[in-house]
Structures are given as structure tokens and as C-alpha cells.
Amino acid sequence: MKKIKDERLKLKNLKNIRVLFMIQTIGILGILGYDLVTKGLDGMTDNPLWNVFIITAIVSAYLSMNISIDHETSxxxxxxxxxxxxxxxxxxxxxxxxxxxxxxxxxxxxxxxxxxxxxxxxxxxxxxxxxxxxxxxxx
Structure with missing residues (x-):
């Protein structure tokens, strides 16, 4: 597989990854919401997807901090x-x-x-x- 060198294709690939991440997050939230309704709060937090969701949220927050600091002008x-x-x-x-x-x-x-x-x-x-x-x- 060749490495992508065209900037437009790189940007499109990043946008595709963003859409996939949003769909995955919505799916995880849907499953956790179903567990919340059927099994309660303890059932939801016992689901391994809860750990995946929390870890993903933390990593996303730290990566956003990195971008925010690079974007600061003052x-x-x-x-x-x-x-x-x-x-x-x-x-x-x-x-x-x-x-x-x-x-x-x-x-x-x-x-x-x-x-x-x-x-x-x-x-x-x-x-x-x-x-x-x-x-x-x-x-």
C-alpha cells in the first residue's frame, strides 16, 4: 500500500476517520444507554464498553488540549x-x-x-x- 502524498486526500481521509469515530461513539453510547435502561447504572458501568468510552473520552480531551495550546495566540x-x-x-x-x-x-x-x-x-x-x-x- 502506497503512502498518501496528496494533501487533499490526507484531509479527506482525516474527515472520514472523524465520521467513523462519531458513528462508533454514538454506537457505544447507544449500547450503554440500553444497559442503563435495562440493567441500571451498575449494569452500565459493569459493561466493558464503559471502560472503552471513558478511556476514549480522556485521550480525546488530552489531544484536544494539545491542539488548543498550539492554537493560542496570546x-x-x-x-x-x-x-x-x-x-x-x-x-x-x-x-x-x-x-x-x-x-x-x-x-x-x-x-x-x-x-x-x-x-x-x-x-x-x-x-x-x-x-x-x-x-x-x-x-
């Missing part, structure tokens, strides 16, 4: 953006951690654990965006 300070993101992430983590441990019979350790998980889930994308901005500024 000269933003990567350090300032990281600091703001970390302050917001810490604030949200603390609030959710406190609120989750306020219920009766729920130990404070659960609130700390949930707050820590929220912080890690917010820190990783913030640091990724920081690294992308830093790399863009260096180039």
Missing part, C-alpha cells in the same frame, strides 16, 4: 496559569473533601481520600497544559 505565562489552576484545584478538593465527610457515619478519612483524588485528577491536566505551554514558549 502570550500567557505558563507559570501563572499553573499557579491559578493549582489554587482552584486545591480549593475545589478541600470543599468536596469537607462536604463528602459531613454525612452521618462517614469517617473523615473518606473526605481526605476523595479530596486527594479530586486534587490528583485536577493536577495532572493542569501540569500537562503547563508543559505544553512551556514547550510552545520555548519554540
Amino acid at each position: 502570550e500567557k505565562s505558563p507559570e501563572k496559569g499553573l499557579a491559578i489552576s493549582l489554587v482552584v484545584t486545591v480549593f475545589i478538593s478541600i470543599v468536596i473533601g469537607i462536604l463528602s465527610s459531613l454525612g452521618e457515619g462517614i469517617p473523615a478519612m473518606n473526605g481526605i481520600l476523595i479530596g486527594g483524588i479530586i486534587f490528583i485528577c485536577g493536577f495532572i491536566p493542569s501540569f500537562y497544559v503547563y508543559r505544553l505551554r512551556k514547550k510552545t514558549m520555548d519554540n
